[in-house]
Amino acid sequence: MDLKHSGFPVPSDYFGVLWGLSGIKDLVILEHGSPGTCSYNAFNYRIMNRQSPKGKLFSSGMDQDDVVMGRADKVVEAVRELDHNLHPRIIALVATGVTSVIGLDLDGIISEIQPLTHARLVSFPHGGFAGDYNQGIMESFRTMVDLAKEPAEHKPFSVNIIGPTIDSFNNVSDLAEIERMLELLGAEVNTVFTSRTAVEEIEQMASASLNLVTRDLGLETAQILKERFGMPYIHGLPFGVHGSVRWMNDIADNLGLRLEKRTIAQELLKYGYSVLELFGFMQNFDHLRSLLSCPCDYALGLAGWMAEEWGLPPSAVALPARPQMPHVPEKLERMGVSKVLIEPESLTIEDALNSIKPHVIFGSSYDLQIARNVPVKIHAAFPAFDYIYRFDGTPFVGFRGHAYLTQTLVNSLNAHPEVFLS
Amino acid sequence: MIESISNDAGFNEKCLRLSNLSGPGLMPKTACAQYPGTHCSFRAVAGSLTLIKNAYALLLGPAICLYNAKLSMSVRSLTSDPRPNNLLFLEYTQDDVIFGFRNRVMQTILEIDRIYHPELLFVVTTCLQEIVGEDFEATIDEIRSIVKAKLLVIHTENFTSEEATPGIENLFSSFFDLMQPETVVPKSVNILGLWTYHARETELALLLKSKGVEVRNAIPSFCTPSDLAGATGAQMNIVLDQYALPLAKKMRECFSTDYIYCRKPYHPDSIEIWYRDLAGALDIDLSEEIRRMKTESLEMMARARSLLSGRSCALTWNTGRTFDLARLLSEIGIKIDVILAQTILPDDQEDIRKLLSMGVDPWIFRGDNSLQTEALLCRLKPDIFVGGQDPQSLARLGIEPCSISLSHSMFGFGCCKEVLSRLCRRAPGIEALMYKEDLISQGAV
Incomplete structure (x- = not known):
């Protein structure tokens, strides 16, 4: 409904x-x-790890007269002011619902004022009517990757990470772990598109040798870069021990590097402890049921890891958005997931919870709110309004992610010993 | 140093001395590109409707507004003043803009009536529908007879005003449609403009109760649709803020319910007058309580003076009479460098006159634009910032944040004491924050 x-x-x-x-x-x-829309956004940035759009996001302060007359004076004045005071390389003009409905032509405004503006002006005219946030993220990627130029130099062991944006759950820790693992290989990060980048870095994206796509929303960008500059790409996140080794080997093969067995051994000695090592002999866990509610890359990675290494395939996976790649439900089913829900309403998730009665749920704050009777609740998706993940030592991905999440699971289950009664 | 403000960094005509303020109204904008700007009617209304019991609010709007409304309430649920989860959402899509929203709205209202059985359902629009101009009153009228819930439409257009005022006034005025004539009960009041779920535990409500005055309604807090219907049985309305005034006037016109308009004071002398006016209007004797509580407040002021005298502050806009709060701060020896205000009300003039007569003439600046405000604070460098502002940014400027948010839902001497106590007691964690930011600004890390 x-x-x-x-x-x-x-x-x-x-x-x-x-x-x-x-x-x-x-x-x-x-x-x-x-300005009300802009002001309201302070909330939505704040729930994403206490970020703030201050100094980044501005409103033109449209009023009734502008609506009635279809006037653009305020946006023109605001562009002039930002250009003069902040000297940005780019000013992105973003429509809101009202601009979109009254049919104000942002591109027309741009062609009029671009000659008088130092910053490059780009427009995003849909105003919230072109679909969900994933569509907006892809639109921003599409527009920004267009800035990439023929590189002045070629960096043989450098990679771009494509996919993380400021809303990506756990991005601080996951990125730190990905960068650490690349360092172990002898590779370096050219830029993180777009959660940690700059206009100049985007222009120089093609100087890297490989694109690592961490999120399905980045596949189109990687494909554009492949077509324009012949850059290869790898898609996926390193979950669990197997997943991490595979991921590192793929990168090594692409960059002509070698993943030393000694390196893997050292990592596994530190971070490779399995659930069997952490549970006690009397802790029966093979009956545990779980439900995952996360975007497809996290869902695929986590489900694969849980099935392959914990021996606990999730009973159900809920994907909040339709994946941008084919066969995701089939892949999940092959991992032993019996129910895959795509873009489910909260009532559908509630039904799934009632029928599965999971012991563990991974999901957003709203999923965890719905799952009142599930003993172990682990934040694993956006939005996470009651959860902070600013510290860079809580990854879900990579070897350290394997250690952190395995330990978290065992500790959380120990806090609810009733789950061990089969 | 301060005089250079008006000649530097574009502060011309935007930063005034209080004595140069021409009168009530909106302060001049500080920038064309604004962040965060003023918050809108929709946000204010969505946040307030949750206070009405046995009611749901159906918010109709684009995902931009609905997503933020849900998040705001979710974040609020983590505070000391959580709100019930009674917001329902129906997204306004491009198809609705083109083909009309009427049918979906009607079906959804029928569905809510069947599933949630509310006594009252508010139907709240956003500016987008107001621009499209679909007639929701007509839609609602069509189904009113087959819906069990009472239906009230609240318009929250945000293009007619730079403030949230029209929407909040619409909210109050909508309550009027529920009201029925009732026999007036002597010594009974409604308190209009009390915005907390804990309304009946406030000093004002408890004091009235102790004198045998029945508080029939604290509006919009803690009242049911039936309570609102019976509000006309009160002898008098106590109106605590300007938003509730249109409702009070309408009630006087149609039901002869008298009202007393008394915005929240902060200074003990003002609070004494405030209580005496209320006592006079209700024919009760509060002199002993006033004497005792005022003495406590004055003692606290003396203690605060010994700790804070000589420090300087920036003061942001607060609930009630901000210039009276400025007077309180001045009397404990705090030098007020600047007051961040958006709209000056006609009834602020008296407090402004008092402040100026004390020789206090701070800068006054519209505080709804973070970058401009920070640039000003960077020049003024007050010791303390009183009110809500990002603590980290303040600490980086070497300014100590002092939040008085708990005082927002307090009244009377309790409110005065809460403010003084917050000023005297440093917030937990503040020393560590200031230390860290100091080191960062020195480039030590």
Whole structure:
């Protein structure tokens, strides 16, 4: 049903655009709409790891007269002011619902004022009517990757990470672990597109030798870079011991590097402890049921790891958005997942919880709220309004992610010993 | 140093001395590109409707507004003043803009009536529908007879005003539609403009109760639709803020319910007058309570003066009479460098006059734009910032944040004491924050 209560209204493409652009230095966002919308956004940035759009996001302060007359004076003045005071390389003009409905032509405004503006002006005209936030993130990626130029130099062991945006759950720790693992291989990160990048870094993306796509939303960008510059790419995240070794080997093969057995051995001695090593002999866990509710890359990685290494394939997986790649449900089913829900309403998740009665749920704050009777609740998806993940030592991915999450699972289950009664 | 503000960094005509303020109204904008800007009617209304019991609110709007409304309430649920989860959402899509929203709205209302059985359902619009101009009143009228819940439409257009005022006034005025004539009960009041779930535990409510005055309704807090319907049985409305005034006026016009308008004071002398006015209007004797509580407040002021005298502060806009709060701060020896205000109300003039007569003439600046505000604070460098502002940014400027948010839902001497106590007691963690930010700003790390 269209009515929402216990779940949350899915953020629109407008939000995706804001989040896709917010990690880019030298770029400011000017939304053309009432200041109320901009002011409200302080909340939605704050629940993403206590971030703030201050100095990044601005409103033109549209009012009734602008709506009635279709006037663009305020946005023109605001562009002039930002250009003069902040000297950004890019000013992104983003439509809100009202701009979109009154049919204000942002590209027309741009062609008029671009000659008088130092910053490059780009437009995002859909105003929240082009789909969910994933569409907005892809739109921002598409627009930004267009800045990439023929590289001045070629860096043989350098990679771009494509996919993380400021809304990506656990991005601080996951990125830290990915960078650490690349360092173990002798590779370096050229840029993180877009959660930690700059206009100049995007222009120089093609100087790297390989693109690592961490999120299905980045596949289109990787494909564009492949077509324009012949850059190969690898898609996926390193989950669990097997997944991490495979991921590192793939990168090593692509870059002509070698993953030393000694390196893997050292990593596994530190971080490779399995659930069997952490549970006690009397702790029976093979009956545990779980439900995963996360975007497809996390879902595929976590489900594979849980099935392959914990011996506990999730009973159900809920994907909040339709994957941008084929056969995800089939892949999950092959891992032993018996139920795959795509874009489920909160009531559907509630039904799944009632029928499966899981011991563990991984999901967003809203999923965990719905799962009142599930003993172990682990935040693993956006939005996470009651959970902070700023510290860089809590990865889910890589060897350290394997250690952290295995330990977290065991500790959480120990806090609910009733789950061991089969 | 301060005089250079008006000649530097574009502060011309935007930063005024209080004595140069021409009168009530909106302060001049500080920038064309604004962040965060003023918050909107929709946000204010969505956040307030959760206070009405046995009611649900159906928010109709684009995902931009609905997602943020849900998040705001979710974040609120983690605070000391959580709100019930009574918001329902129906997204306004591009198809609805083109083909009309009417049918989906009607079906959804029927569905809510069947599933949730609310006594009252608010239907709240956003500016987008107001621009499209679909007639929701007509839609609601069509189904009113087959819906068990009472239905009230609240318009929250945000293009007619730079403030949330029109929407909040619409919210209050919508309550009028529920009201029925009742026999007036002597010594009974409604308190209008009390915005907390703990309304009946406030000093004002408890004091009235102790004198045999029945608080029929604290509006919009803690009241049911039936309570609102019976609000006309009160002898008098106590109106605590400007938003509730149109409702009070309408009630006087249609039901002869008298009202007393008394915005929240902060200074003990003002609080004494405030209570005496209320006591006079209700024919009760509060002199002993006033004397005792005022003495306690004055003692606290003396202690605060010994700790804080000589320090300087920036003061942001607060609930009630901000210029009276400025007077309180001045009397404990705090030098007020700047007051961040958005709209000056006509009834602020008296407090402004008092402040100026004390020789206090701070800068006054519209505080809804973070970058401009920080640039100003960087020049003024006050010791303390009183009110809500990002603590980290303040600490980086070497300014100590002092949040008085708990005082927002307090009244009377309790409110005064809460403010003084917050000023005297450093917030937990503040020393570590200031130390860290100091080291960062020195480039030590």
